[in-house]
Amino acid sequence: MATLRRRVAAVMGELNFGRMLRRAYRFSDREAVVDLAGDQRYSYEEHLDRVARLATVLGELAPNDQDSVAVLANAGHHYVELWRACCSGAAVINPLNTRLAPVEIVAILRDAGSPAIVVDAAHADIIDRLRPELPELRVVVLADAGPDDRHVPHDVLLSELLAVNDNASLPDEPAEDNAAVLMYTGGTTGRAKGVVLSQRAITLACYRMQPVVAVGGPQSFLSFMPMFHVGASSSWSFYLPIGGRTVILPGFDAGRINAAVLEEQITAIGAVPTMITLMLDHPDFEPKMFESLELVIYGGAAIPPSLLTRLMDVVPDVAIHQAYGMTEMSGIATALTAADHRIGGPRLQSVGRPALGVELELRHRSTGAPTPAGEVGEIWLKSDSMMTNYWNLPAETEAAVVDGWYRTGDAGRFDGDGYLYLADRVKDMIVTGGENVYSLEVERAITSHPSVIDAAVIGVPDAVWGERVHAVVQYRPPPPHATAPTAAELDGHTRALIAAYKVPKNWTIRSEPLPVSAAGKVLKRRLREELAAGTDEAR
Numbered sequence: 001m002a003t004l005r006r007r008v009a010a011v012m013g014e015l016n017f018g019r020m021l022r023r024a025y026r027f028s029d030r031e032a033v034v035d036l037a038g039d040q041r042y043s044y045e046e047h048l049d050r051v052a053r054l055a056t057v058l059g060e061l062a063p064n065d066q067d068s069v070a071v072l073a074n075a076g077h078h079y080v081e082l083w084r085a086c087c088s089g090a091a092v093i094n095p096l097n098t099r100l101a102p103v104e105i106v107a108i109l110r111d112a113g114s115p116a117i118v119v120d121a122a123h124a125d126i127i128d129r130l131r132p133e134l135p136e137l138r139v140v141v142l143a144d145a146g147p148d149d150r151h152v153p154h155d156v157l158l159s160e161l162l163a164v165n166d167n168a169s170l171p172d173e174p175a176e177d178n179a180a181v182l183m184y185t186g187g188t189t190g191r192a193k194g195v196v197l198s199q200r201a202i203t204l205a206c207y208r209m210q211p212v213v214a215v216g217g218p219q220s221f222l223s224f225m226p227m228f229h230v231g232a233s234s235s236w237s238f239y240l241p242i243g244g245r246t247v248i249l250p251g252f253d254a255g256r257i258n259a260a261v262l263e264e265q266i267t268a269i270g271a272v273p274t275m276i277t278l279m280l281d282h283p284d285f286e287p288k289m290f291e292s293l294e295l296v297i298y299g300g301a302a303i304p305p306s307l308l309t310r311l312m313d314v315v316p317d318v319a320i321h322q323a324y325g326m327t328e329m330s331g332i333a334t335a336l337t338a339a340d341h342r343i344g345g346p347r348l349q350s351v352g353r354p355a356l357g358v359e360l361e362l363r364h365r366s367t368g369a370p371t372p373a374g375e376v377g378e379i380w381l382k383s384d385s386m387m388t389n390y391w392n393l394p395a396e397t398e399a400a401v402v403d404g405w406y407r408t409g410d411a412g413r414f415d416g417d418g419y420l421y422l423a424d425r426v427k428d429m430i431v432t433g434g435e436n437v438y439s440l441e442v443e444r445a446i447t448s449h450p451s452v453i454d455a456a457v458i459g460v461p462d463a464v465w466g467e468r469v470h471a472v473v474q475y476r477p478p479p480p481h482a483t484a485p486t487a488a489e490l491d492g493h494t495r496a497l498i499a500a501y502k503v504p505k506n507w508t509i510r511s512e513p514l515p516v517s518a519a520g521k522v523l524k525r526r527l528r529e530e531l532a533a534g535t536d537e538a539r
Contacts, residue, residue, distance in 0.1 A: 015204060018088045025048060027243030031044075037250045038077065042077065050162070051081050057168075062092075071119075072098060073118065074098065075226060080235060080246060089173060115137070124139070124154060139153070201386065201387065201388070210242070219245065219267045254281075261290060269293065299323045300521050308348065329385055329386055332358075347415075361405070362379060437457075437469055446473060452476070456522040457472075470504055470507075473509050
């Protein structure tokens with residue numbers, strides 16, 4: 001038995017991104033990356049050559065392959081190259097949220113100890129203003145060596161570094177346990193935490209998605225979400241094992257996305273439900289624009305039944321897939337499959353069942369004991385794609401990872417068939433008059449109204465009830481001479497679906513979108529601040 005163990009240990013080690021990247025050379029003649037903003041197209045042969053040369057450059061910027069290299073840039077082909085070059089074993093990538101305030105960027109760079117940062121021209125001035133506080137930081141700009149680019153604040157232009165690495169090759173395959181990603185959480189509830197993801201974690205997360213993304217022949221994925229978020233893995237990893245093509249737009253623009261799907265014959269997109277609604281509602285939208293779509297992946301919220309019906313009417317054969325996950329799990333934790341969406345019914349309000357290789361339990365928040373079927377408990381997850389630790393935060397790591405399980409802080413319940421229904425973030429649960437109100441349940445009831453695009457339910461202080469339920473609702477802009485839904489109308493609609501104590505006592509009804517994070521999740525903290533400041537008028 002000992003000999004067998006030694007032999008197994010000697011051959012195991014394929015769960016590293018470098019090996020996956022090398023396997024992509026067999027697709028050399030296929031188109032790999034298309035950057036629509038820059039009108040640039042690269043075959044796999046050209047793309048992998050650029051990745052190899054970039055990996056060599058990163059090895060010079062971060063001599064220790066476990067050093068992190070920060071990135072502050074908008075989405076583009078350079079970002080895909082950076083992801084793949086870092087994860088090939090050249091460095092640990094530290095992708096920074098472009099919405100962060102300068103003080104937050106400084107705090108993260110100090111905490112991470114990144115020796116270098118790669119920025120695009122749009123963000124170079126921000127980093128230049130921070131240089132006095134980060135004197136050791138080397139700044140590399142994603143720009144050409146033209147006269148205009150030399151005026152951008154920098155230490156060196158990336159094009160200059162790449163020019164001297166024509167004969168570069170990918171680094172040796174990294175060990176499975178090596179860190180690959182240092183990704184800081186949004187910090188919406190306090191100090192941002194650096195999540196360390198290993199080579200094994202990100203590679204498993206990619207392979208876990210293959211039964212979903214490999215739905216037919218060669219795939220073309222349209223990426224328009226930020227590339228600093230864990231969901232960006234759909235643009236740089238999911239389609240690599242099947243030789244898929246990544247087409248990039250720098251941000252969400254419903255009209256440009258619809259046009260790109262048609263012109264580039266896109267087969268797959270990833271979005272949040274509100275984005276899909278805005279794409280279908282765009283005045284230039286025509287059903288023929290979506291004829292090439294084979295797969296729609298969404299997350300961040302349940303899909304309203306009315307939206308699902310509209311989408312399937314436009315693209316009857318499309319596979320629709322919901323993913324629920326988080327940075328600490330390298331992305332996906334549960335999945336609601338295309339077959340589940342075809343069946344429809346109450347399960348559309350769930351986030352599906354655990355993904356392949358993921359264990360999931362519901363436990364009491366205080367005792368950690370399993371909760372009975374049908375009762376709400378905290379979601380605990382276990383998988384080899386789980387984070388290694390929170391960077392420089394041993395106490396927080398110990399609190400979050402217990403006996404190999406990750407405590408998500410989310411609350412949910414199982415139905416009789418093992419489908420998970422999110423109840424709320426534990427911290428977002430509203431306690432009113434001694435009763436627990438789970439905001440997601442109320443939001444689902446509100447968004448089933450045909451005039452509602454999005455809704456966020458929060459608790460606000462109340463002298464009598466402790467907290468009262470308040471809803472902020474975005475409604476669909478009405479046709480001429482029509483009126484927005486009233487609070488009384490929404491109250492009646494919601495009251496018919498859920499218990500009276502859960503129905504919002506106050507309503508804010510608006511046509512402008514709700515504030516969201518880069519991942520498309522509503523920023524409830526900002527809504528609470530607006531209410532507290534009196535800038536959000538309640539009805």
